Amino acid sequence: MKPLDLASAVFLLVATGVVRAGAPEPAADAPATAPPAYKLTAGLYRFSDHATGWDVNLRHSSDLGNVWIGYFRLASQNTTQWRAGWDHNYGTAVRFSPSIQFASGGFVGGSVQVETGDPWFVGAGLGRTNLRPYWNLNFDPNDAYTLLAGHRRTDSQLFMVQLVRDNRQNPDQRHLHFTWRQPLAEGERLTLDALYKTGLVENERIRRWGLSATYDWPNWFVRLAWDPNTNFTPVDAWRLSVGSRF
Template structure:
């Protein structure tokens, strides 16, 4: 469960994760923003969770139509249920093309640079706005790295559709966070 507040380019969220299968639950909160300085953008984020978890990231992006960027993520290595494809302790490099503020294609490499440096995710992300303000995002994932002493290569996919008030996201994440577990995630919500 997640509650998110957006004001301009700042986002604050609080959430709660629970997995009966893993016998694990975790309250969490975070903040992220985009600061624009001409053609340069600074993208910081912070997150905290129960059990003493703390993490953050900082990325720099440059360009308008053609753009590129890179970033670094760090945590204090406390237990955390990561709900995205990518490791939190990582180096990220990306580049892409933006038709306008809502339409873009991006190639992004996220590589663990702390505990498991052979683990990496390569994303091809397409965002598109449709007539009437509806939008969709497709994220094709190629992952590789060691899972329980064996090297793997897998493909994943997520599809996000946004109406004016509602949104839905479906994701297939094989060997989620480089564990033996496969995950299908369905997220839905509304704006108010």
């Protein structure tokens, strides 16, 4: 796909979301509708070494969990990777959340997370991979343990602190997330995720702050993120994502 094609795809996603967001509200006595089953996201990545990447991801949600497929391309290195995965949440008093990911090139990874408490909650998780080449687009260490705690209300309001620490090849690498999600009027929502990262990059210890901001409408969303020393390399990254639910 050429860069112009990606820009056109992003524009179509935004335009589609605007049309849906501006559609008339259903009548008060209309039957409740199920949440959208599909989520389509297009992401653009701009790195400080002047490389540009993009990805497209389609997710389907059902009683069996979330199944997704994605494609990533880094044009400057002529690098591509297909990926797919599954995740699900089980339980109420104690929530158990397994996931598994696959990618072209032989990569396989998985994670498990356990959480309890309502509205105050605590949790822990563990991730493992087979260490095959993988473009990590969430930028948290994959072979890591996770500790989390926070407060969640039924109206989707959330405050959470989460520690992600590599426990395999680079145990010095740590991400500390401070996440705040606030529901707004007419089904809109704002999510802020402040990131504090520490670890070794080319034998020098870094201490950097990053930030991700997401604004959700009922049927579409936009996210802008700044990730310094992305994946604990000397390279910084900006990420712009636009998506639609349908």
